[in-house]
Amino acid sequence: MLKARLALSMAALGVASMPLAAQNIVADKLSQPQLMAAVKNASDDTVIEFQGVKKTKAQWRAEEMARSKPTDPAKEKELERERDAQLEARNIQLDKEQDSRIEAENAQATAKFKELARHQRETGSQIGDSRP
Amino acid sequence: MSALLNVVKRLSTLLAFALSILWLTSASRASAEDVVNGSFEIPVLGSNFKYNPTGTGIGWTFVGGSGIQGNGSAWGATSAPDGVQTAFIQGLGTISQTINFNAGSHTLSVQAARRSGNVPPDGLQPIKVSIDGQQIGSLISPASTGFSPFTIPFSIATSGAHTLSFAGTLAATGEDLSTFIDAVVITGPPQITFGPSDLFPNSFFYVLGTDFGDQAGTINIHFPKGPSTTDLNVPIGQPSSQWWYPGLTGGTVDSALAGVIEQTVDITITTKDGKKSNAWQATFHPRIVAEHLPQSRVTVVACSDGAHMNSCNHIGDESGECPFGFATEGIPPTASDSFGGHHHGCFGISSDSGTDTFSASLNNGWTFESLGFSSTTINFSNGTASTPQTVPALPGATSIKIPVNWHIGATGGFVGYEGNLTITGPKGVSF
Numbered sequence: 001m002l003k004a005r006l007a008l009s010m011a012a013l014g015v016a017s018m019p020l021a022a023q024n025i026v027a028d029k030l031s032q033p034q035l036m037a038a039v040k041n042a043s044d045d046t047v048i049e050f051q052g053v054k055k056t057k058a059q060w061r062a063e064e065m066a067r068s069k070p071t072d073p074a075k076e077k078e079l080e081r082e083r084d085a086q087l088e089a090r091n092i093q094l095d096k097e098q099d100s101r102i103e104a105e106n107a108q109a110t111a112k113f114k115e116l117a118r119h120q121r122e123t124g125s126q127i128g129d130s131r132p
Numbered sequence: 133m134s135a136l137l138n139v140v141k142r143l144s145t146l147l148a149f150a151l152s153i154l155w156l157t158s159a160s161r162a163s164a165e166d167v168v169n170g171s172f173e174i175p176v177l178g179s180n181f182k183y184n185p186t187g188t189g190i191g192w193t194f195v196g197g198s199g200i201q202g203n204g205s206a207w208g209a210t211s212a213p214d215g216v217q218t219a220f221i222q223g224l225g226t227i228s229q230t231i232n233f234n235a236g237s238h239t240l241s242v243q244a245a246r247r248s249g250n251v252p253p254d255g256l257q258p259i260k261v262s263i264d265g266q267q268i269g270s271l272i273s274p275a276s277t278g279f280s281p282f283t284i285p286f287s288i289a290t291s292g293a294h295t296l297s298f299a300g301t302l303a304a305t306g307e308d309l310s311t312f313i314d315a316v317v318i319t320g321p322p323q324i325t326f327g328p329s330d331l332f333p334n335s336f337f338y339v340l341g342t343d344f345g346d347q348a349g350t351i352n353i354h355f356p357k358g359p360s361t362t363d364l365n366v367p368i369g370q371p372s373s374q375w376w377y378p379g380l381t382g383g384t385v386d387s388a389l390a391g392v393i394e395q396t397v398d399i400t401i402t403t404k405d406g407k408k409s410n411a412w413q414a415t416f417h418p419r420i421v422a423e424h425l426p427q428s429r430v431t432v433v434a435c436s437d438g439a440h441m442n443s444c445n446h447i448g449d450e451s452g453e454c455p456f457g458f459a460t461e462g463i464p465p466t467a468s469d470s471f472g473g474h475h476h477g478c479f480g481i482s483s484d485s486g487t488d489t490f491s492a493s494l495n496n497g498w499t500f501e502s503l504g505f506s507s508t509t510i511n512f513s514n515g516t517a518s519t520p521q522t523v524p525a526l527p528g529a530t531s532i533k534i535p536v537n538w539h540i541g542a543t544g545g546f547v548g549y550e551g552n553l554t555i556t557g558p559k560g561v562s563f
Contacts, residue, residue: 080468083424094556098420102332106335109336120380
């Protein structure tokens, strides 16, 4: 589960109703709710120290947003087109496989039919009005 | 193993074909309802006649005033329409024969003529035709001394031996009335004795049998399990040509046939005059197509809640707030994905792992073929999701579970993934 990894240096964090300007937040032990409340209420120029690195809240946010940028719609569209193309290729392959099998079996059945029809004619069996 | 099965199947097909040739060239090609000595050519009598003849090959049992006469005999009959001899029935005489019938509709055809020397001269001898003693059709009362054809349709309920008989009906004192009969033929329901073992859309097939008739009838395929199509009349022969013989015909299954699952089907033929054959069973193989499984068909079995925000197929929390915010657009899966998940550990907060599980099932012969999995479509931040192994493994399964293991590193971050399932199944059938 979630583990708190930052601590705040100021005890008042989480209770202020106005943004806290220019107050340092030092990473240490702090529960998640406390951390969230503290950072949320801090001003953009508040320095937050995490694992020895000090940056303002605005700098940390810029980095985080950059890292968690949303899916690229253009790239998603391209992937979707690729998937559709793969599906179409698969269907073409399936068609070819099935057509090939049916073609072979039809050729065999037609040859057999003609042979049987020849026997019917040669043995004088009752041949219908229509014949191959 | 499958190679061995193929060899066995090929051998079976060849054997069946060889047997069909043997069947076609043998005397046993005749239908089950063949009448023995239907033209009364046995025994050979020349221009003589004989009451109640017996012996090999005669086939009939003659009782009372009945027998066989040849052209030019003292009976004065018109020349036989089939061969050179006919039967005669005088007074209450009878002739009968036991015949093996297939159940179903039959037609008796016979040529009949009255005797020119009947007493009184214009008198008729109506003939009652019976099967097992039950009259079929109307009395045969030929008004002419020339032979005329008569047909009587009748039905046999149970396959097996049944007795056909012709009996005179008038024997008043002072009368001598006779009727000649010849060319007794029974046309039974068509019987299919050989057909295909497998059928596909666009496959040409043929059936062998008896009593298909001289003129083209119809070939029907019945799909008992449908679901969209249950009956299909097959064009005879290959496109635009008619291939129909009394014991052989063929047809081509509609190439565009869809909406039918793999199943055992019944092939029947119906003669021009409406007689339906027995059913020949074959396995129908539908046209197989591939499709993507839509997200709506995937169930979220479990969506691990280890991170700060968690969602699977967009079920869960996607609007939670991280201290530094996060982008909420483009959270996987996209609408075209079969499934996907998203776990966000806010920066600096969490190092977490979990397993999301999805499931899906298919119907009507559809199976899962492959899984495409992607975890590179978004810019991961310290998170990973491993390519899942479905349970059971693909391809071929009709019901699967998909466990997705994910992990977010020590400094938090997020992970997103999306999967696409390709399925195959019968064209035009829902999955």
